Amino acid sequence: xxxxxxxxxxxxxxxxxxxxxxxxxxxxxxxxxxxxxxxxxxxxxxxxxxxxxxxxxxxxxxxxxxxxxxxxxxxxxxxxxxxxxxxxxxxxxxxxxxxxxxxxxxxxxxxxxxxxxxxxxxxxxxxxxxxxxxxxxxxxxxxxxxxxxxxxxxxxxxxxxxxxxxxxxxxxxxxxxxxxxxxxxxxxxxxxxxxxxxxxxxxxxxxxxxxxxxxxxxxxxxxxxxxxxxxxxxxxxxxxxxxxxxxxxxxxxxxxxxxxxxxxxxxxxxxxxxxxxxxxxxxxxxxxxxxxxxxxxxxxxxxxxxxxxxxxxxxxxxxxxxxxxxxxxxxxxxxxxxxxxxxxxxxxxxxxxxxxxxxxxxxxxxxxxxxxxxxxxxx
Numbered sequence: 001x002x003x004x005x006x007x008x009x010x011x012x013x014x015x016x017x018x019x020x021x022x023x024x025x026x027x028x029x030x031x032x033x034x035x036x037x038x039x040x041x042x043x044x045x046x047x048x049x050x051x052x053x054x055x056x057x058x059x060x061x062x063x064x065x066x067x068x069x070x071x072x073x074x075x076x077x078x079x080x081x082x083x084x085x086x087x088x089x090x091x092x093x094x095x096x097x098x099x100x101x102x103x104x105x106x107x108x109x110x111x112x113x114x115x116x117x118x119x120x121x122x123x124x125x126x127x128x129x130x131x132x133x134x135x136x137x138x139x140x141x142x143x144x145x146x147x148x149x150x151x152x153x154x155x156x157x158x159x160x161x162x163x164x165x166x167x168x169x170x171x172x173x174x175x176x177x178x179x180x181x182x183x184x185x186x187x188x189x190x191x192x193x194x195x196x197x198x199x200x201x202x203x204x205x206x207x208x209x210x211x212x213x214x215x216x217x218x219x220x221x222x223x224x225x226x227x228x229x230x231x232x233x234x235x236x237x238x239x240x241x242x243x244x245x246x247x248x249x250x251x252x253x254x255x256x257x258x259x260x261x262x263x264x265x266x267x268x269x270x271x272x273x274x275x276x277x278x279x280x281x282x283x284x285x286x287x288x289x290x291x292x293x294x295x296x297x298x299x300x301x302x303x304x305x306x307x308x309x310x311x312x313x314x315x316x317x318x319x320x321x322x323x324x325x326x327x328x329x330x331x332x333x334x335x336x337x338x339x340x341x342x343x344x345x346x347x348x349x350x351x352x353x354x355x356x357x358x359x360x361x362x363x364x365x366x367x368x369x370x371x372x373x374x375x376x377x378x379x
Contacts, residue, residue, distance in 0.1 A: 138250065
């Protein structure tokens with residue numbers, strides 16, 4: 001094996017993507033010391049996305065003072081990649097659920113800090129900004145971020161205010177002309193791995209409201225507010241976003257990114273693959289190694305494994321998938337570029353037990369895969 005590309009998702013609750021890359025790279029070097037190894041830790045848009053992009057492509061973490069979910073000052077950050085033109089913002093860095101721990105309330109939380117990060121990146125010369133939606137504590141439809149970028153919201157008394165989840169239904173008028181001109185011409189791509197619409201039972205409030213601290217009555221209030229926001233956006237900005245897949249992501253932040261930042265929503269893995277120039281990277285590869293914590297039917301819906309396999313399949317590069325566990329119903333993966341699937345668990349143990357052995361189990365599995373590859377190459 002002359003060249004191997006490693007591009008795994010994290011094993012949720014056990015191993016980060018960076019840790020997996022390190023273990024697999026080390027094993028490859030043991031068995032194929034002259035092999036070129038390209039490791040690309042995968043970001044999913046949530047917490048850790050900036051670190052994954054910086055690990056894969058180099059660059060620096062930029063520190064910025066912004067507002068936290070409750071409009072308090074917070075030392076936050078974003079990534080500026082080595083090209084100096086691409087920035088990565090993760091919503092979790094200033095509007096994440098952990099930042100609201102102990103006082104979760106999606107009626108009060110804001111995405112204002114996200115807009116501040118986007119604006120700072122543009123002011124530093126970023127021509128492309130990747131925004132990761134994941135793990136948010138908010139349900140404001142991105143209005144806070146928009147306000148930070150200069151979009152103005154007015155109530156029935158014609159007073160300007162910054163809407164939060166509980167006051168979306170007070171929006172009487174949206175005036176977008178004040179949006180910072182520096183954002184004009186900046187390409188903004190939003191990483192979004194869910195297809196929930198803005199509202200309805202499958203929308204932002206009903207599906208994600210409870211985990212953000214809402215009670216059932218509050219969920220109804222949030223739903224009413226998001227519906228109202230959709231109506232005002234349709235009237236004032238001439239965009240009908242209510243039922244577009246992905247607009248319900250991160251408390252309807254997906255809708256806000258389209259309406260206020262003219263962003264496109266893109267599956268996270270596709271964003272990663274485009275940014276790292278994956279098609280070029282694998283053009284001379286002998287094997288691609290990918291994986292995730294559990295492979296199931298959901299894995300076949302545009303997640304990391306299938307996204308990677310689809311690209312590799314076009315160039316006839318084999319793909320080995322290493323997972324924590326695999327359920328029935330994954331046979332379709334073999335038709336879209338997956339060559340083989342290996343699970344790392346060596347004993348019939350519950351996840352609560354096996355999770356603490358993930359590092360050694362992964363190393364053991366990779367070691368055996370590589371031993372098999374070496375023995376086959378000799379025949």
